[in-house]
Amino acid sequence: MDRHLPPAGRWQLAARAQRMQPSALRELLKVAERPDIISFAGGLPSPYALPVERLQASVDRILRRDAIGALQYGPSEGYLPLREAIAARLTRQGAAVSPSQVLITTGSQQALDLVARVLVDPDSRVLIETPTYLGAVQALAQYEPVFEEVPTDAAGLLPERLNEASMRNARLLYTQPNFQNPTRRTLPLERRMALASLAIRHGLPVVEDDPYGELVYTGVTLPSLLSMAPGNVVHLGSFSKVIAPGLRVGYVVAPETLMIKLLQAKQASDLHTTGITQRLAHALLTDGEYDTHLEAIRLRYRAQCALMLKCLSEHMPEGVSWTRPAGGMFLWVTLPPGIDSANLFEDALSRGVAFIPGASFHAVSPKANTMRLTFTTATPSQIETGIARLAQAIETRLRKTETCLTTS
């Protein structure tokens, strides 16, 4: 055998690739998708909330009237009428946004990737809440920053406790101010104002990720950070939760100086987002029924959330607590300190229920006794059955823990 012949496929990987870890959460979500499982795991919209008929009618119209536009190469910035419609909607909601500040992305996951690519060097500092959206951690981690946890309480991040040096040195602060994934926390108005002021004062870029802002069930929608500090905020939005995730249409709003770089990164990444789905998002956003559609989704999710809360009250043993969402898709459950939700996952699965263990959402200092429950995907009867079974699994494990404590 030729001694100089290296085994095929033993290639030298980039440092970032060597650090990439297989996602345990991904494997767990695969299990949760088994048809015999009631899943509160994935962050999916309800299949009944997808506007299938309106999409059918729109795609037919698009391919009759604008087939070449939809099927040829398109501009990297995105479909101009969609950028205009997004800018107009955000402007009506209180932020003065021009279409030239809107870049259409392949889902808001790509917006995270592009923002990280343009702002993050290896070992640069990124301020982040914990727990937080796992996809953001994954996107940012590809660019090898050092994550620094920002101080939070039950209502979200605490601007007055942000460290000045951290703010000056950080490349960005990442936050979901509305119905945060996974905790459903919403940042109060006065904290938004304080954060916006600090961002301006210290030149801190704030990445405001807002996939759930339109899913508000009680109370009012608070002004965006973008509206308060337009020169310092990169605002991310998505049609995944309000139209359909499979479209892969999201967007990023950024000051024009940054937009130039985001656009170059976008071109290198995938040239442009799919022509058909950009036009579908535009059609639904502008056909005059969008707000009616949103109201129908809100009504559905509000009811499902209320039902899950009711079931939790009825079935959960003492010592278990949970958040009461004013919007979004998730409940955040805290178990008694001795219970590791990763172990509980196996018990629940054997009873036909799935959720996501809370430790998955922590970029730093994971908390094992927490879990995320999605209330949007399951049907009402699945919610009733699933929560009852989950409560049984928790009770059984609590008894085991008590027995261990007693016998030890």
Add this chain to the structure above:
Amino acid sequence: MDRHLPPAGRWQLAARAQRMQPSALRELLKVAERPDIISFAGGLPSPYALPVERLQASVDRILRRDAIGALQYGPSEGYLPLREAIAARLTRQGAAVSPSQVLITTGSQQALDLVARVLVDPDSRVLIETPTYLGAVQALAQYEPVFEEVPTDAAGLLPERLNEASMRNARLLYTQPNFQNPTRRTLPLERRMALASLAIRHGLPVVEDDPYGELVYTGVTLPSLLSMAPGNVVHLGSFSKVIAPGLRVGYVVAPETLMIKLLQAKQASDLHTTGITQRLAHALLTDGEYDTHLEAIRLRYRAQCALMLKCLSEHMPEGVSWTRPAGGMFLWVTLPPGIDSANLFEDALSRGVAFIPGASFHAVSPKANTMRLTFTTATPSQIETGIARLAQAIETRLRKTETCLTTS
């Protein structure tokens, strides 16, 4: 004024973003898209080659039968039936590919991005032909490699002149073996075999980018590098040139060890490719009419290519030479040494014709007296008028150059 208040938007960019350059080519392509211009510039398929009616029928069927599948979140690997169909087609073409080796990407541009992300560190060495596909250079450049030009002649790269140390140290060699963009060169069989052997011997990953392989007009399709060195080749394919670019559906075939990392990079990049367009690509690939559709495209492009060659022979002044493509979308034109095609671009534009100056395609050592002409996009009558006008522009510039030489 607060001395501590930095101007909004003066953020610290990542080093890679500081190095990103605005694309002159992009600006040039915008000009070329003016309706009064006959454009041989963009690498676009003919609007008449887009299978609009079949796509209309398919999308209607998809949204009637599999709406939830198409509209919900999907697997990051891609739609399994599409991965299976791609693996089957590549296997029929001589490479033994399993569906688990196929990752669906948002156009093959994203495949380039993911491959670069997984294999390229700052300052690592990348072997590349010159001239080459500009989008590949852009994607790779984001990961800050040092480009090293591989020796080539009129038939493509010269394996016997590849430097051994370079091959051992390089993170990858990038090549388009079929109807290369921009030169339309096709790597001869014996060179493919030599390159495959060297890749295996030196553990060199070869990125075989093959967007044009199906667009063959004369002669046979040569075996892929993938079929010769499956453990060392990352094979990139696309439906942009054979179905529609606006779908943004491409794929990467890689050994399974590398696939794991590509998949993690894909998840972080955009979670998954659009559900609707993946199903559209699958529908067209498997409805039994795909080869008929391809044959119709080949017929159209073969005729357009022949027409452009005829017009070039009729109109071009002495000293201008061009390639005679056996496939693909482009002709590569070499002008007399004194002529800079970037200057010629302005003259041609004033006569209502656009092309791409050849210097744009060189990662290293640009050659100013070259240009790329696309023969697929324009209509036959536009080709006739456009080439005549372009020849006039070249003649005028040649006379100017001669006058300068005589009077100087």
